[in-house]
Each structure stands twice: as structure tokens, then as C-alpha cells.
Amino acid sequence: MSQTIPAKPMPEPSPESRPYWEGLAQRRLVLQRCADCGRIRHYPQPMCPACHSLAADWVEASGAAVVHSWTVAHHPFHPAFRAELPYVLVTADLPEGVRLLAQLRDAGAEALRPGLELRIDFEDNGEGLTLPILRPATPA
Amino acid sequence: MQLANKAAVTGVGDTDYTRDAGGCSALSLQLEAALKAIGDAGLAPGDVDGIVMPSPTSPVVAEELVTNLGIPDLRFSTGTPLGGAGPVAALQCAAAAVAAGICSHVLLSLGRTGRTGQRIGSRIQQMPQFRTVGEFEAPSGALAPAQYYAPMARRHMETFGTTSWQLAEIAVTTRQHAILNGNARMTTPLTIEDHQASRMISDPLRLFDCSLESDGAAAVIVSAADRARDLRRPRVLLAGMAEGHPDSPSAITQRGDMTRLGLAKAAPRAFAMAGVTPADIDVAEIYDCFTYIVLCQLEDLGFCGKGEGGAFVEGGALGLHGRLPVNTHGGLLSQAHIAGMNHVVELVRQLRGEAGRAQVQGAEVGLVTGYGDLGDGTLAIMTRG
Numbered sequence: 001m002s003q004t005i006p007a008k009p010m011p012e013p014s015p016e017s018r019p020y021w022e023g024l025a026q027r028r029l030v031l032q033r034c035a036d037c038g039r040i041r042h043y044p045q046p047m048c049p050a051c052h053s054l055a056a057d058w059v060e061a062s063g064a065a066v067v068h069s070w071t072v073a074h075h076p077f078h079p080a081f082r083a084e085l086p087y088v089l090v091t092a093d094l095p096e097g098v099r100l101l102a103q104l105r106d107a108g109a110e111a112l113r114p115g116l117e118l119r120i121d122f123e124d125n126g127e128g129l130t131l132p133i134l135r136p137a138t139p140a
Numbered sequence: 141m142q143l144a145n146k147a148a149v150t151g152v153g154d155t156d157y158t159r160d161a162g163g164c165s166a167l168s169l170q171l172e173a174a175l176k177a178i179g180d181a182g183l184a185p186g187d188v189d190g191i192v193m194p195s196p197t198s199p200v201v202a203e204e205l206v207t208n209l210g211i212p213d214l215r216f217s218t219g220t221p222l223g224g225a226g227p228v229a230a231l232q233c234a235a236a237a238v239a240a241g242i243c244s245h246v247l248l249s250l251g252r253t254g255r256t257g258q259r260i261g262s263r264i265q266q267m268p269q270f271r272t273v274g275e276f277e278a279p280s281g282a283l284a285p286a287q288y289y290a291p292m293a294r295r296h297m298e299t300f301g302t303t304s305w306q307l308a309e310i311a312v313t314t315r316q317h318a319i320l321n322g323n324a325r326m327t328t329p330l331t332i333e334d335h336q337a338s339r340m341i342s343d344p345l346r347l348f349d350c351s352l353e354s355d356g357a358a359a360v361i362v363s364a365a366d367r368a369r370d371l372r373r374p375r376v377l378l379a380g381m382a383e384g385h386p387d388s389p390s391a392i393t394q395r396g397d398m399t400r401l402g403l404a405k406a407a408p409r410a411f412a413m414a415g416v417t418p419a420d421i422d423v424a425e426i427y428d429c430f431t432y433i434v435l436c437q438l439e440d441l442g443f444c445g446k447g448e449g450g451a452f453v454e455g456g457a458l459g460l461h462g463r464l465p466v467n468t469h470g471g472l473l474s475q476a477h478i479a480g481m482n483h484v485v486e487l488v489r490q491l492r493g494e495a496g497r498a499q500v501q502g503a504e505v506g507l508v509t510g511y512g513d514l515g516d517g518t519l520a521i522m523t524r525g
Contacts (some may be wrong), residue, residue, distance in 0.1 A: 009278040017275065043276045043391060069398065071290035072343035077283045084376070086340075089282055091291045091393050101277050101393045109343065114298050131280055 008127055017044040019058050024130045027122040029061040031096055042098035065092035065100060065134060067116040072109045081097040090134050092118055102132045106139065144413045147235035148368035148375045149522065151181025151361035152244070155324055157476030161253055167200045169357035170251035171208050177359035178209075181247055182372030185209040188361070190216035190246035191236050195227035195479055198252060204236055205249060213451040215243040223269065223512025224427050225383070226250070227360075227481045231520045232381035234362035244367050250481040251357020269513040272390035277485075285429065286342040286350060288514065293432035296399045300447035303496070304344055306454060307474035308335035311348045311473055313458045314428065316468025320497040325354055326474040329418050349431040351472035358388040358481035360488070376491045377525040379505075380414025382406035386515035399447075401433075403509060403517025404440035405412075410507075411442070414521040418442045421521075422503040423490045424464055425483035427511040428471040437509055438464075440517070460500060468498040480510045482522075491524045 013021045016032070020043075023030035032049035033040045035055035047054055057099035069091045076082040078121070100120065104112075117137035125131050153176025154163075155169050178185055188211050191202040202217045216237045220229035227250060234246035257410045273288060282288060296302045312332055318324035330348065336349035368375045384406030388395040411417060418441060426441075428434045433451035443464060444452040458466035467485035476482060487508045489495045495503075503524075510518035 009274070009283070011275045013275075042394060043272055055298055069291035069295035069344075071287055071294060072289055072340070073281060074340040075284075075286070075342060077287065078281075081281045081283070084281065087281055089280065089287065089291070091295075091398075099393045101280060101282060103280055114295075125279065129279060 008048050008125060009078070010033050010127070010129060016046050020044050023058070024122065024132065027130060029100070029120055029132050030058040031061055031098060032056050032058050040096045040098060061120060062095055063120045064095050065120055066116040067114055067118060068093045068099060069114070070104070070109060070112050090118070092134055100132060100134070102134045105133050106135045111136065142382065143235055143239055144379055145377045145525070146239035146365055147362050147378045148365045149360055149378065149488050150363040150371045150373065150375065151177040151179070151183065152359070152488045153180055154253070154323070154357045154358040154482065154485050157323055157354055157356040157478065157482070158353060159325060164227055164253070164355070166198060166253050166357070167204055167208070167253050169253070169280050169355070170200050170249045171360065173251060173359040174205065174209065174247055174249050177247070177361050178489030180373060181245070181361045181363065183361065186212055188247045189213060189244050190234065190237055191246050191351065192230040192246055193219040194230040194248055194250045194481065195221070198250070200249070200251065201499065205247065205511055211428055213455040216246065221483055222510065222516045222518065224480050225510035225512030225516040225518040227479060227484050228510035228518035229383050231362060231378060231484065232383060232518070235378045235381060238321045238362060238364040242346070244364050246362045248360040248362065248481070250479055250487035252478070253355045273514070276391070277393065286345050289430055289433065290342040290345050292392060292398045292436070296345060296432065299399065301451065302435065302450035304336065304346070305332060307435065308332040308455070309453045310431040310434050310458065311335050311430070314467045314471045314473045315368070316459060317468050317498050318474035321470050321475060322496060324470040324475040325352055326470065345430055345432065351429045351477045352474070354476040354478070356476050356478050358478045358485050359486050360481065364486050374492050375525050376488050377523050378520060378523035379416070379523045380410040380412070382409035382413065382519050384517045385462045389514060389516065399436060401436055401440050401511065401517050402516045403437050403511065403519060404462070404521050406517050407433055407441045410519040410521055414523070416521060420505050421464065421507055423468060423487065423500045423506040424466050425468070425506070425508040426466055427480050427509050428467055428473050429481060429511065431473070433511050434466065437511065437517070441509070441519070450465055460498060465500045468495060468500060483508045487522055489509035
């Protein structure tokens with residue numbers, strides 16, 4: 001049966017985003033930083049919207065995050081995710097000034113409220129792609 | 141040059157809205173609606189000299205309409221690729237073209253076989269507007285509009301105390317209007333309890349918070365206001381129009397205030413152009429891909445303050461005899477998902493007094509909105525004139 005399930009959506013990295021995905025493969029969340037004005041941006045893109053520089057370098061995220069919002073996926077929009085339903089997708093504020101969207105582990109949506117402290121971790125998606133995930137900062 | 145009242149909607153047409161158009165092509169559906177709209181305006185197909193396609197990524201292109209309708213001299217052709225904000229953006233585009241004298245009668249055509257062709261929910265992964273979320277969010281399991289939009293609704297609930305019951309009010313009222321329409325897919329009454337019992341799609345959005353997948357087409361003719369005076373139907377003037385794009389238009393996740401849509405930027409411009417305020421609006425057709433999107437737009441339009449939308453919609457306030465009749469045709473939630481072209485058609489019928497059992501008595505000033513992709517907003521204010 002398993003070979004009849006289509007693969008999960010996989011990223012097609014651009015020149016700008018390749019370091020992001022290479023960082024995740026090493027279980028590091030790296031964020032793009034303008035090499036001229038220092039502003040951190042996410043998702044990766046060619047130009048700094050503040051100073052319009054095309055030069056960028058990368059900084060590793062601290063690993064801290066707090067809940068901004070969330071949803072719980074119940075409907076199988078993609079067959080490859082059916083077995084994981086229901087799963088919680090958290091939108092989290094990072095202290096670096098950008099947000100992360102990732103699945104929640106070790107807690108259910110009933111534990112969530114805006115401002116709840118989380119920490120970033122990493123997980124293989126079962127098909128060889130390392131993705132960020134979020135866990136409560138303090139175990140329940 | 142001011143665009144206010146330089147153009148009018150002179151013709152509208154639509155097909156039957158169905159779950160499955162029985163193998164009809166999107167092109168044949170669009171041609172049926174286009175012929176009706178052209179006839180409604182009192183024009184012949186050869187009078188059309190402009191085409192704006194509100195969904196230029198659809199399988200139908202303007203050249204096919206020209207070929208089939210036998211349009212001899214098309215002077216203007218473009219598209220407004222803003223998803224569900226496209227039809228209202230196309231009104232502004234067509235108005236600008238006729239006001240500038242480029243052409244006189246512009247056909248706007250949108251039709252789909254949403255179910256029998258490709259499902260909307262799966263098609264977005266191929267759309268360039270969704271490339272950013274496709275790369276950075278889809279791998280984590282955020283794959284469909286319901287999943288991208290639900291965090292906006294959850295944030296609104298957590299910040300302002302908005303409830304699922306309040307979202308249900310929108311679904312229930314919209315269904316009541318669909319039942320009166322005569323060309324709506326959903327015709328059985330819906331209660332708040334039915335809504336609350338419906339299965340969760342992407343929390344907090346339940347099944348009855350979501351719009352339909354459907355087949356059908358709708359078309360509109362926009363004419364120069366001075367040319368419209370001689371045509372068959374009462375003129376419906378395009379008094380105010382605007383387009384607005386949200387911060388972080390490619391990813392809701394990165395939007396500073398995710399409870400504010402592009403419409404919040406467009407609304408003051410359109411009201412100022414029309415010289416009216418929200419208090420002057422007799423009827424509003426508001427893009428309703430999801431119930432929450434209606435609630436948020438009511439706030440962004442200025443009918444109530446940010447965070448007050450939940451209380452605003454309570455108690456049947458959006459019904460025909462409520463404080464603001466909304467989606468008098470049944471909307472995308474209960475009439476059909478024609479990407480909001482059906483909202484444009486309905487507003488014109490309301491302002492002409494042709495809306496049948498759902499007619500808002502004495503409707504003279506109305507508005508129609510569009511909402512597309514990850515928060516683009518469009519607005520047109522029309523007046524009977």
C-alpha cells in the first residue's frame with residue numbers, strides 16, 4: 001500500500017534559500033541577515049526590504065519561540081499527511097523578529113495560548129527532509 | 141482624471157450553478173454567461189471591444205472568447221491575477237480603460253469547472269502566488285487555503301474573544317439567502333447547531349465555515365458611463381473602486397498584524413472616491429471563501445472597529461432585514477464558488493431591483509469586495525444611476 005501514497009511536498013530551493021535548507025539538514029535553523037543594515041528577514045529572499053541591499057549572510061536562530069497563533073489540521077488535503085492527522089501547526093514569534101511555522105510536538109492545541117514559550121527542535125519528515133518542529137519550553 | 145462614475149455595469153449574466161456541469165467545458169460555460177451579459181446590456185457580441193479576464197490562469201484565454209463570439213476589433217485585453225480579488229480588480233481595470241477612451245464595452249468573464257476540472261484546494265500548489273508558502277510551509281503540512289487562513293481566525297479569537305458561534309451566524313444567514321435565490325447549490329436550511337456539529341476542517345474552521353467547490357460561469361459588461369445611458373437596463377455606476385495589498389503579501393505567517401487584510405488599505409480610498417461612508421451602504425456582497433474572511437472584511441471596511449466583527453454579525457444582523465444585508469445571493473458558502481463574479485452579478489441585480497425574493501427594498505448604494513490568495517483585497521462601490 002505504502003508505495004501508492006504520493007510523496008510529501010518537497011522544497012525546490014532557490015539560490016537564496018539553499019543555505020536555509022542546508023542548515024536544516026544539519027539541524028540548525030538559520031535566518032537570512034542583510035549584510036549591509038543587519039536586518040533579519042524570513043522567508044529567504046534576494047533583497048533587503050529595508051535598505052535594498054542584495055548582500056546577505058546567515059545567523060543561527062537562538063531556538064526560542066513563543067506562540068502567536070495556530071491551527072489544527074483535521075481534513076486530509078494531501079494523502080501523504082493523512083496518517084499524521086490531526087496535527088497542530090503553530091505560528092511562532094522568534095526573538096530574532098521573524099516568525100516560524102512548524103508542527104507542534106509533546107502537547108496538544110488545548111495547551112496553547114498566545115505568548116506561551118516554546119523551543120525549536122528538528123525532525124526528519126520520514127522522507128529524508130529535516131524540518132523544524134516546536135515543543136513546549138517546559139515539559140508538561 | 142477621477143475615475144468615479146466614469147463607467148457603469150451595463151450587463152450581467154450567469155449559468156446554472158451546479159456541483160458538476162456534466163462535462164461542459166469552462167469555455168462553453170463562459171460563453172453562455174457572456175452571451176447573456178451582452179444581451180442583458182442590449183449589445184451585440186460585436187460591440188464588445190475590451191476583455192478583462194479576472195482569472196487569467198484559468199484554462200480560458202481572451203482569444204478563445206474573441207474567436208467564439210466573433211468580436212471583430214478587440215482594442216484592449218488584460219487580466220487581473222488576484223485570485224478571488226480578481227473580479228473586483230477587473231471592474232476597476234475595465235473602468236479605467238473605458239474612462240481613458242481605449243475602448244467602450246468591456247467583457248469580464250470567469251467560469252470554472254471547479255469540481256469536474258481541478259479542485260480548487262489542490263490547484264493552489266501550482267499557482268505562482270503560492271510559491272513562497274509552497275516552499276517554506278507546505279513541507280510542514282500547511283497545504284490548502286483553509287490551513288493558511290485558519291491561524292488568522294485563531295489569532296482574532298484569541299485577541300478579541302471572537303467565537304465559532306459568531307462565525308456560524310454568517311454561515312446560517314448566508315444559507316437563508318441562498319434558499320431564496322433560485323440558482324444556488326445549497327437549499328436546505330442550516331442552523332447554528334448544524335454548523336457547530338459539522339466536522340472540523342482546520343481548527344477553528346469547520347465544514348460549514350468553508351465555501352463550495354462548484355461548476356458555473358458569470359460575466360459582466362462594463363461600459364463607458366456616457367455610452368451606458370442608451371442601453372437596455374438601468375445604469376449601475378461604478379462610483380468608487382480600490383485595490384489593497386496586505387503587508388507580507390506572500391506569507392500570512394510573516395505578517396505583523398495577521399488580522400488585517402489588504403482591504404483595510406483599499407476601503408478608505410474607495411469610500412472617498414465614491415463620496416459615501418459605510419453608513420450609506422444598503423447592501424454588501426462580501427467575498428466569503430470562509431466565514432472568518434467575511435467577519436474580518438466587515439471590520440476592514442469600517443462597518444465596525446477591529447475586533448468588533450463577532451458582535452456585529454450576531455442576531456441575524458447580516459440578514460435581509462438586519463443592519464447590513466450581506467451576500468444576498470448565498471455567496472461562495474451556499475450559492476456557488478465562482479470566485480466572486482457571482483457577487484458582482486448579485487450587487488448589480490440588487491441595485492436594479494432585480495434580486496427577486498432576496499431583494500433589499502430601496503437598495504441604491506451597495507458594495508462588493510474581493511479577497512484573493514494570501515490577503516489581497518478589492519472593493520467596488522456602486523450606485524443606481
